[in-house]
Amino acid sequence: MTGWVLIVDDEEMIRENLKAYLEDEGLGVVAFESATHALFWLQAGVSCPVCIMDMRLPDMDGNTAIRALHELYPEMKFLIHTGSSSYSLPEDLRTMGLDDSRVYRKPLEDMGPLAAAVRALADPQEARL
Amino acid sequence: MPISRVLPSRKRPALSRRRFGSNELLAAALGALAATASAASDWLGEPLGSGGAGGKINYTVLVLIPVILLASVALFWCWLQRQEAVRRTRQLQRELNERQRVETALRESEARFRDVTEAASDWIWEMDENLRFTYLSERFEALTGIGTQSVLGLTRWELAGADASIDPQKWRKHREVLETRAPFRDFIYQTQLIGDWQNGRYLKVSGKPIHDEQGRFRGYRGTGTDITEQAKAEAALYQSELRLRRIIDLVPHMIFARDRHGRFLLANRATAAAYGSTVEALVDRSHPPGHGVPEEVEQRLADDRAVLENWESRLIPEEVFTDHTGRVCTLQTIKIPFNESGMSESAVLSVAIDITEQKRAKEDVARMRLYLKNIIDSMPSVLVGVDPWGYITVLNQPAEQAGGVSWAAAQGRFFGEVFPQLQSQFEQVRQAIRDGHPIKTPRMTLEVDGELHYADVMVYPLMADNVSGAVIRMDDVTARVRIESMMVQTEKMLSVGGLAAGMAHEINNPLGAILQGSQNILRRIGPELAQNRAAADAVGVDLNQLNRYLQERGILRLLEGIREAGVRAAKIVADMLSFSRRSEAQAQFALVEVEDLLETVLRLAASDYDLKKKYDFKRIRIERAYDPALRLVYCDKTEIEQVILNLLKNAAQAMAEENTPSPSILLRTAREADYAVLEVVDNGPGMEDKTLKRIFEPFFTTKDVGVGTGLGLSVSYFIVTEQHNGRLSVTSKPGQGACFSLRLPLAREKLS
Structure with a gap:
């Protein structure tokens, strides 16, 4: 698999735990506490096929961040990881190919399914195999 | 001489x-x-x-x-x-x-x-050619009481000044007769002496002229008789007859007499009016008898004849009579046989009273009474009418049911004897009657068939025709009290839901940290991961030894404990969140096959991780009683699945805890008028009343700490009542299992 898995979450322990788990799965992971930091880092031109996005962020909400990232990097796939009980996927995000299966509710008892989803999105061929 | x-x-x-x-x-x-x-x-x-x-x-x-x-x-x-x-x-x-x-x-x-002359009631009189009295026999004075001397020398008209002025015509004629010296008969007049206005006498005189041998007119001679008594009697009789006639004509009822052929011998004005005739025409015997509708005439004639044959008065309580205008009325008639003196034939005297209005009023009253009885019977309240001493006067149907007695049987009995649960109301009855104000006793507790019931009791004082009494109204409000307590619970749930929604994000993040952290820790201390081994080698730690150590010290178990606690907390938050209201748009409402839904839930239950852990669901015998009339139900499939699963888990857990022998669960469906009924019936330990009352309360649990969140049933209750407008109820008794009934409205429109 090539490229980084991008994690944007303002909760440090969530960030760290996801990063740790995915790294243990052999994935390259970068994690930022805000969308702004992530965008800044992406300007360096790194390859980043998958992003795990929190919804409540200090600078903007997750939906807006996804729209912005999608604008800049149309190839990027998104997984949503939210603590909000009332979150529902906006319609425009669905047109970007997102669906309810991409939404993960906090707290995650088991990070295994999320990791599998990341793998599948990052490398479709590999996932299919 | x-x-x-x-x-x-x-x-x-x-x-x-x-x-x-x-x-x-x-x-x-x-x-x-x-x-x-x-x-x-x-x-x-x-x-x-x-x-x-x-x-x-x-x-x-x-x-x-x-x-x-x-x-x-x-x-x-x-x-x-x-x-x-x-x-x-x-x-x-x-x-x-x-x-x-x-x-x-x-x-x-x-x-x-x-x-x-002396024996006769008449007297002899003579008058001279100048028509002045010259002689009056002794009888005159004896009969009239008028002194002969006061009459002699006077003319007749001089004796009857008042009468002459009353009827001058009569006197003129009489004088003409006298002047033509013609005989006369039965001339009646009233004599009245001057100064005597009280005792005028009625006299009847006859006379013949007297002529001497030469044929010269010498005067009159004749007889006279005092008919005062007779005249008075006649006048009185006439008056009395007139009065009687007036009376019977004034009477608004029909008074008439008929012979056996139905001919009228007597009729008053009311009778004539009813026949559209006059009294004279009605009693005219030359007219053919038989007025009115033939059947009625026939019937009346038969009645009359029966009266004559038995010679017995008879009351005909109701008789149909069609008057001349065609108005049909009801008469109450009394028929009396009688023989009038001088009448060869016997007749029937009838007095008929038009009771049409009374009958109608009576019927109206009866109808109204029935109507009112139906109304009071249709009222769900128990209504007991009592007199001031507490004796029962009226019961409505619910009261009959509640007391287990009929109205007739309860009448006159003391109400406390028939309704022991109301005995305590006697003081209120007396007070209500005394003060004239109703007295309420809300939420009176009473026992019905060993169950605690609530009743609102109201005692209304009654005043009718100065007869006082009271009506005791009792409404069993047990259901309402329960609903109210449910509503209180629902309110609690909603506030819990609101609270949960507000804090969910704040709690889920730390929970995520706990759960994810636990998972990472457990993963990173095991020897399985290559990264672990590399890191361990780098620091010179043997992972296998470390694991033994961690096990030795119970650290792995403690970590597992942290993880489980986190899972439980996450579940609580998730349950609490389901108390928040969701719009129908958010909920996934659709027509769902009931049997499919139940079978899905049974599969889920069998594979439920928690269930497997606590007990073997496969040990429970599952019975099915599906009503073929109920196929589809409109609901949010996932939600109702959750409810049924919850109920199944609840039943399974309860039976497992009590080690119920041969545990079984019956899944039963039925179709009611407005509801689809889904029931989960177990043969487990059942519940006490105390537990039943609180069963849907949030955070109420009988399970061991850590087994249940205390939210399962309240979430189910919330889903059914709030999201589906349905009902969730439970019946149970200790040792007799439990039956949870879920009712979902059949009509979609009923969903709000």
């Missing part, structure tokens, strides 16, 4: 004159005869006997012849005279006898007349 005045006396002088004449002649003849006889006897020397005619002719023939001749002549004359005298005497005698006879007859006649 009054008769002498009455009878003519002028014949008497004529009679005595004739008698006097014949006596004179007889005396003269006798005288002459006597003288002759004495002369002759002197001469012949022998007395002349009676009838001595054969004397001595020879001697004194010559002398004697003339004498004899003379004597003979004289004798002949005498004889003649004598014959004449005898004849005259005889005639006289005859006349005398005749006269005596006449006189006797006259006397007899007079006596008879006198007797008659």
Whole structure:
């Protein structure tokens, strides 16, 4: 698999735990506490096929961040990881190919399914195999 | 002697004159005869006997012849005279006898007349040619009480001034009659003496004119009779009849008498009016009988005849009568047989009262009573009417059911005896009647079939026709109390939901950290991961040894504990969140196959991780009783699945905890009028009333700490009642299992 898995979450322990788990799965992971930091880092031109996005962020909400990232990097796939009980996927995000299966509710008892989803999105061929 | 005045006396002088004449002649003849006889006897020397005619002719023939001749002549004359005298005497005698006879007859006649006059109720009167009273017999005064002296010399009209002024016509005619000297009969008038206005007498007089031999008018003579009493009686009778007639005509009821042929003998005005006729026309017997509708006439005739045959009065309580306008009314008739004096035939006197209105009113009252009874019976409240002493007067149907007695059986019994649960209300009954205000006793607790029930009791004072009493109204509000407590619970749930929604994000993040951290820790201390081994080598730690150590110290178990606690906390938060209201748009409502849904849940239950851990679901016998009439139900499939799963888990857990032998769960469906019913029935330990009442309360649990969140059933309750507008109820008794009934509205419109 090539490229980084991008994690944007303002909760440090969530960030760290996801990063740790995915790294243990052999994935390259970068994690930022805000969308702004992530965008800044992406300007360096790194390859980043998958992003795990929190919804409540200090600078903007997750939906807006996804729209912005999608604008800049149309190839990027998104997984949503939210603590909000009332979150529902906006319609425009669905047109970007997102669906309810991409939404993960906090707290995650088991990070295994999320990791599998990341793998599948990052490398479709590999996932299919 | 009054008769002498009455009878003519002028014949008497004529009679005595004739008698006097014949006596004179007889005396003269006798005288002459006597003288002759004495002369002759002197001469012949022998007395002349009676009838001595054969004397001595020879001697004194010559002398004697003339004498004899003379004597003979004289004798002949005498004889003649004598014959004449005898004849005259005889005639006289005859006349005398005749006269005596006449006189006797006259006397007899007079006596008879006198007797008659004295005995008669009439009196004799006479008036002179100037029409003034000259004579009035004694009876007059005796009969009228009017002194004869005050009348004599007056004319009749002078005696009747008032009457004359009242009816001058009558008097004018009468005077005309008198002036033409014609006889008259039965002239009636009222006499009234001056100064006597009270005792006017009614007199009836008849009279004939009197004429003397020369045919001259001498006045009037006649009889009179006092008819005052009769007139008064007649007038009174007339008045009384008139009054009676007026009375029966005034009576608004029909009064009539009919003979056996149905002909009217008597009818009052009301009767005539009912027949559209007049009284006169109705009682006119020349008219054919039978007025009105033939069947009615027939019936009436039959009734009349029955009365006549049995000679018994009869009351006909209701009789249909169609009057002349066609109005059908109901009469109540009493029929009395009677024989009127002077009437050969018996008749039936009827008095008929029109009771149409009363009947209608009575029917209205009966109808209204039935209507009211239906109303009070239709009321769900128990209604007990009591008198001031607490004795039952009225019960409605629910009261009959509640007391287990019929109204008839309960009437007159003390209400506390029939309704022991209400006995405590006696004081309220008395107070309500005394003060005239209703008294409420809300939420009175009472026991019905060993169950605690709540009742609102109200005692209304009653005042009707000065008869006081009260109505005790009892409403079983147990269901409402339960619903209210459910609503309180729902409110609690909603506030829990609101709270959860607000804090979910804040709690989920730390929970995520705990759970994810636990997972990472456990993963990173095991020897399985290559990264772990590399790191361990780098620091010179043997992972296998480390694991043994961690196990030895129970650290792995502690870590697992942290993870489980996190899972439980996450579950609580998730359950709490389901209390928040969601719109229908958010919920996934659709028509769902009930059987599919239940079977899905059974599969889920069998594979539920928690279930497997706590007990073996496969040990529980599952029975199914699906109503073929119920196929589809409109609901949010996932939510209802969650509810049913919850109920199944609940039942399984309860049975496992109590080690119920041969545990079984019955899944039953039924179709009610408005609801689809889904039931989960277990044969587990059941529940006490105390538990039942709180079973849907959030955070209420009977399970061991850590087994349940205490939210499962309240979440189910919330889903059913709030999101589906349905009902979730439970019935259970200790040791007798439990039955959870889930009702979902069949009509989609009913969903709010």
